[in-house]
Amino acid sequence: MDFQKIINEIYTTCNSETDKGKVANYIPELKKIDPTKFGICLNTLNNNTYGVGNFNEKFSIQSITKVFALTLALKLIGEKVWKRVGVEPSGDPFNSLVQLEFEKGIPRNPLINSGALVICDILVSNLKNPKEEFLGFVQKLSNNNAINFNKTVAASEKKCGFKNAAHINLMKSFGNIKNSVETVLDFYYHMCSIEMTCNELSSSFLVYANEGKLPYNNEEIISKSIAKRINATTLLCGLYDEAGNFAFKVGLPGKSGVGGGLVAIHPNKYAIAVWSPKLNKKGNSNKGFKALELFTTKTELSIF
Amino acid sequence: MDFQKIINEIYTTCNSETDKGKVANYIPELKKIDPTKFGICLNTLNNNTYGVGNFNEKFSIQSITKVFALTLALKLIGEKVWKRVGVEPSGDPFNSLVQLEFEKGIPRNPLINSGALVICDILVSNLKNPKEEFLGFVQKLSNNNAINFNKTVAASEKKCGFKNAAHINLMKSFGNIKNSVETVLDFYYHMCSIEMTCNELSSSFLVYANEGKLPYNNEEIISKSIAKRINATTLLCGLYDEAGNFAFKVGLPGKSGVGGGLVAIHPNKYAIAVWSPKLNKKGNSNKGFKALELFTTKTELSIF
Amino acid sequence: MDFQKIINEIYTTCNSETDKGKVANYIPELKKIDPTKFGICLNTLNNNTYGVGNFNEKFSIQSITKVFALTLALKLIGEKVWKRVGVEPSGDPFNSLVQLEFEKGIPRNPLINSGALVICDILVSNLKNPKEEFLGFVQKLSNNNAINFNKTVAASEKKCGFKNAAHINLMKSFGNIKNSVETVLDFYYHMCSIEMTCNELSSSFLVYANEGKLPYNNEEIISKSIAKRINATTLLCGLYDEAGNFAFKVGLPGKSGVGGGLVAIHPNKYAIAVWSPKLNKKGNSNKGFKALELFTTKTELSIF
Amino acid sequence: MDFQKIINEIYTTCNSETDKGKVANYIPELKKIDPTKFGICLNTLNNNTYGVGNFNEKFSIQSITKVFALTLALKLIGEKVWKRVGVEPSGDPFNSLVQLEFEKGIPRNPLINSGALVICDILVSNLKNPKEEFLGFVQKLSNNNAINFNKTVAASEKKCGFKNAAHINLMKSFGNIKNSVETVLDFYYHMCSIEMTCNELSSSFLVYANEGKLPYNNEEIISKSIAKRINATTLLCGLYDEAGNFAFKVGLPGKSGVGGGLVAIHPNKYAIAVWSPKLNKKGNSNKGFKALELFTTKTELSIF
Secondary structure (H helix, E strand, O other), X not given: OOHHHHHHHHHHHHHHOOOOOEEOOOOHHHHOOXXXXXXXXXXEOOOOEEEEEOOOOOEEOHHHXXXXXXXXXXXXXXXXXXXXXXXXXXXXXXXXXXXXXXXXXXXXXXXXXXXXXXXXXXXXXXXXXXXXXXXXXHXXXXXXXXXXXOHHHHHHHHHOXXXXXXXXXXXXXXXXXXXXXXXXXXXXXXXXXXXXXXXXHHHHHHHHHOOOEOOOOOOEOOOHHHHHHHHHHHHXXXXXXXXXXXXXXXXXXXXXXXXXXXXXXXXXXXXXXXXXXXXXXXOOEHHHHHHHXXXXXXXXXXXX | OOXXXXXXXXXXXXXXXXXXXXXXXXXHHHHOOOOOOOEXXXXXXXXXXXXXXXXXXXXXXXXXXXXHHHHXXXXXXXXXXXXXXXXXXXXOOOOHHHHHHHOOOOOOOOOOHHHHXXXXXXXXXXXXXXXXXXXXXXXXHHOOOOOEOOHHHHHHHHXXXXXXXXXXXHHHHOOOOOOOHHHHHHHHHHHHOOEEOHHHHHHHHHHHHOOOEOOOOOOEOOOHHHHHHHHHHHHHHOOHHHHHHHHHHOOOOEEEOOOOEEEEEEOOOEEEEEEOOEEOOOOOEHHHHHHHHHHHHHHOOOOO | OOHHHHHXXXXXXXXXXXXXXXXXXXXXXXXXXXXXOOEEEEEEOOOOEEEEEXXXXXXXXXXXXXXXHHHHHHHHHHHHHHHOOOOOOOOOOOOHHHHHHHOOOOOOOOOOHHHHHHHHHHHHHHOOOHHHHHHHHHHHHHOOOOOEOOHXXXXXXXXXXXXXXXXXXXXHHOOOOOOOHHHHHHHHHHHHOOEEOHHHHHHHHHHHHOOOEOOOOOOEOOOHHHHHHHHHHHHXXXXXXXXXXXXXXXXXXXXXXXXXXXXXXXXXXXEEEEEOOEEOOOOOEHHHHHHHHHHHHHHOOOOO | OOHHHHHHHHHHHHHHOOOOOEEOOOOHHHHOOOOOOOEEEXXXXXXXXXXXXXXXXXXXXXXXXXXXXXXXXXXXXHHHHXXXXXXXXXXXXXXXXXXXXXXXXXXXXXXXXXXXHHHHHHHHHHOOOHHHHHHHHHHHHHOOOOOEOOHHHHHHHHXXXXXXXXXXXXXXXXXXXXXXXXXXXXXXXXXXXXXXXXXXXXXXXXXXXXXXXXOOOOOEOOOHHHHHHXXXXXXXXXXXXXXXXXXXXXXXXXXXXXXXXXXXXXXXXXXXEEEOOEEOOOOOEHHHHHHHHXXXXXXXXXXX
C-alpha cells in the first residue's frame, strides 16, 4: 500500500474543507497556537516513516501523556493500579463528579482527568524524582532525549485548573489520593505539558503496537498482555465521551489531547499521529478525527 | 405557660432514653467533646430566660453561623446576594456536586456548605477586615463581646476539609468565587469555629423573632421583610435533607450545626437553643431534634 | 383591614402588567382555556368572603387535589403513609427519576407526581369505590355536592401521560405500587380533573387553617397535629422547585396546579385562592404568585 | 492450534472452581433453569465446529438478540438509526433514566435496554409482520428454520417488566417512540425470548466475523463497513457496565444475555458462544466470562 500517497490525499481532502472546530480557550497558553497547523505522521513497525504537513513541529501533547503515565504505573506496581481506578468507559460528560461521589472516589478509568490524577498520585508515591523519572521514561519510549516539559504551559494550566482541583479534593476526601493535593497537581500539569512532534508522538506509541517492546531495540517495557490491556483501555476510554464514535468510525485504539493531538495504533502494524489544534464539541481534534477516519477507510485496516 | 417546668420535663425525658446518635468524627477537634453534654435555653421576647443542663457551657456552633453570615451579606449588598445563590431546598444529599455542575456553580441556598462559601466570598469582598468585622457583628447580635473564634478548631477543620475544597474549586471554575480559594476557606473555617453557650446562641437568634431588631435596644439590624425571608430560608434549608422532617415535626425555622447545636425561633415569641453532641444519621443533633419536637408539642406553639 | 379593597388593588396591579407566562400546553384540553381569566377569592375563618374577577368560574384544580388526597390517606391509614413516601422537598427538577431510583422507589414527598401516585395507590387499596369516595370527601371539605370530575380532561391527560407512566412503572418495579398501574393512573387522572371555582377552592382549604375542623360545622376531619403537618408539607413541597421562593416571598403554605390555580392558607386566619392560567417557567401561575406576594406584603400577614 | 483440546481444558478448569454467580431471579421463567448447565461452542470461518458440555441444548438468548435487531434496523434504514440512538458506552448503571432524561430521550447505544427498545420501535415501523420477519432474519443468519420464540418466557417477562415500561414511557414522552408502548414492548419481549444452542448462537454470529457475509453461502447481509461498526459497538457496549473489563481481559467484541449466554467474535477468524446460567454482579455469565478470558489467553488471539 502506498501510505505516503494516502496520507497526502487525506491531507489535501481535510484542508479543502472548512474546519468548524475551535481552539481550546481555557488554557491561556494554548490559545496562542496557530489554528491552521496540520500534520500527519505514520510510523510502521517495519521501520518506515511517512509524514505530511507540520509533522515535525512541536505541540503540547496534553492528555495523550496519560497513556504513558498509566504504562509507567503498571510497570511500577502492576495490577494494584486497578484497586484505585476502574477500566470502564466514563459514559457521561455531565456527571463525572457525581460518579466519583457515588463510587467513593474511585474514578472510572485512568484516561479521564480524575483517573489520571490517581495515576499521578501513584507515580509520585513510587518515584524518587517523579518529574525527572517520568520525563526519562517518555524519552526512552520515543528514543529521544530532547523531549521536555513546557513549564510556561504547566504554570498556565495550574493557574486556572479549578475543576481538576475540585476532582482531586473530592478523591482526597475519600482517601484515594495519598500525597498532598499540591504535589500531585504540580506533577500532573508538568506531565501534560510535554511537547512532541507528530513524528515523535507516533514513534513513542509504537511500543503499544509492538506487544510492549521498544521498536528500536526490542527491549520489553511491558508484557504483551499488559500492552493489549492498555490498548483495550485506550480504545474504550481514549476519546472521552466520543470513544464510541471513534471506535465506530476509526476502529483503532486512540488517544486525544486538548492541544489538538490525536494518536492511534494498529496492533502489529503501525502508529499514526495527527495534529490540528481546532477541536470539535467533544474536545477532540476535528481534523485529526476526520483524517484517521479517512485513513482506516482508505486502507481498510481496522481491528474490527 | 410554665416554660421552666416544660424544659425541665423535656430534659428528663430526653435523658431517660438511650441516645443512638454519634459525635461527628470527621473534625478531629470536635471528636474530643464529652458526648453526654446536654443543655437547653429558651429566651423570650419579653425578656425571660429559662435554662436547664449545660446551657451555660461553650460549644462550637459550626453551621449555625451561616445564618449570621447570610444576615450580614444581606445587610451589605441586599438583594444582589440572590444572583449568586438560590433560595430553594437542596433536596438530595448525594448530588450536591452534580447540582452545582448542572446549575453552573450557583448553589441551591445559602445554608448548605457551597452556598455558605459563596456568602463568605461576598463577605470577604465587602469587608475590610472580614474575620474581625464578622466576629464584631455576631458579638453585637448576642450583646456579648466575649464571643470568639476557636482557632484550634478552625485549623483542625481546614486540614481535612477536602470536600469543601472540591465545592469551592468547582464554583471557582464557574466564576462564582471572586477571591482566592484559600482566603475564602480561611474565613469560612474561622466563621464556623465560633463558640457560644445555649444561652448566648438563643439570645443572638432573638433578632429573627423580633422582626430584625435587637431585643436589647431595639436597633434595626435588618428590615422586618428581610427577617421574615431569612426565617423562611431557615425553615426550608436549615436542617439539610432533614428540613422537611423538622418542619413537619417541630414546625419552626431552625438551624443545626455539626457540633451538636440546634436553634429555632418562633416569630414574635422566642428563640430556643439546644446542645447535645450526638448526631443522627442526617447530621443533626439527635437529642436536640427530639427536645424541640417535645417543646412544640407540649406548648402547642408552632407557626403552622 | 379592608380585605376587599386590598384584593381589588392587587387585581388592578396584576392586570396592569404584561403577563409573560404561558398556558400549559402538554395537556390538550387545558390548552383551550382563555388565558386572560383571573380571579381571586379570600375566605376568612370568621365567615367572610371577598372576591374579585373570575372568582366564581370553574377551572381544573389539577395538582392542588394532591393535598386532599394526602389528607384522606392520612385519615385512612395514619402514619403508615410515611413508610411509602417522604416529607422532604424534592430539590431538583431534573432528576426526579434518578432520585426515585436512588431511593428505591420511595418518592421524596406526597405533593410531587410520583408521591401523589403512591398516595393514589394507598387510596385505591383502602377505598371500596375510590373515585366516588374521594369525590365525596372533597365535596364534604367544600360543603358543595356539585363539585365533580371533568372526564374529558381526565381522558385527555391520560392519553399523553407518558412521564407519569414512567414514574409509576419505576416505583412498581421497586414494589412501591400495590395495585395495577392502569387502575392507579385512572384514579390519578380523575382526581386531578376536579373542577372548582376560586371561592370553592379557598372554602375547601379553610379546614387546614382551622386546625383540621370543617369551618361550617366544626366537625374534626383530621387532628390539629395532622393539620399542622400537612401545612408544613405544603409549605415545603407545594410549589415544586419554586417552594423556597414562595416561602421566601409569600410566606404561607400554598399549593399550585397546572391549570393556573394557586391556593394558600394562613393558620387560624384565612384561605385564599387565585386563578390565572398563564404559568411561569417553574409551572406555577405567574399572576397567582404575584397576587399572593402582594397580598402578604400589603397585609403584613405571614407565618414568619 | 488444537481448539478442541483448548476448550476441553477450559471446560475442566471452569468446572473445577466454585461458581459464585447467581441465576437471574427477576424473570420467573428463567429462574427454573438448571444452574449447572455449561456449554462452549467455537465455529471458525474455515468451517470447523468445536463443542464441549451442553453446547447443543437450547437456552434463552435474551439481550444477545439486540445485536440481530440492530443489524436488521441498519439493513432497513441505514444511518438514520443513529439519529435516534447513540454509539457511546452507557457508563453508569445507576443513572440510565437520568441519562435518558438529560439527553432528551436518546439512549446511549442500541445494546442497552432503552436503546434496544428504540431499535424495536424502528423495526415495528419498518416491517409488515415484525415478529415473523425478525424471526425469519435470525433463522437466516443461523441457517436454521427451527429457531423460535419461547412465548412462555416472553409472557413471563412482560408481566414483570416495569423497569422497561418506565424507560419506554419516558422515551415516548420525548417523542422517541413512534408506535404504541404496548406494541413495542410485545415485540421486544418476543425478540428476547428466542432460544438457541451454543452451536446455533456462534454460527449465527459468524456473519460479524465474516465482514457481513453469511458464512454458508457468502450472501452479503450487511456491508463490510457496517459489520465492522457493529463489532465496534458490541465491543464498547455489549457487556453493560462491564464492557471495559471484558475488552480488557478478553479483548473481543462480545454480547451477553441474562439467560447466561455470552458470545464473542474474532474478525476474520471465528465466533465462540458459552452458556452458563449463573451471573456475576454485573449481570453477565460468570463462567462464560472466565471461559472466554481463558480462551483468548491460551490462544493469544485478541484484536489488541
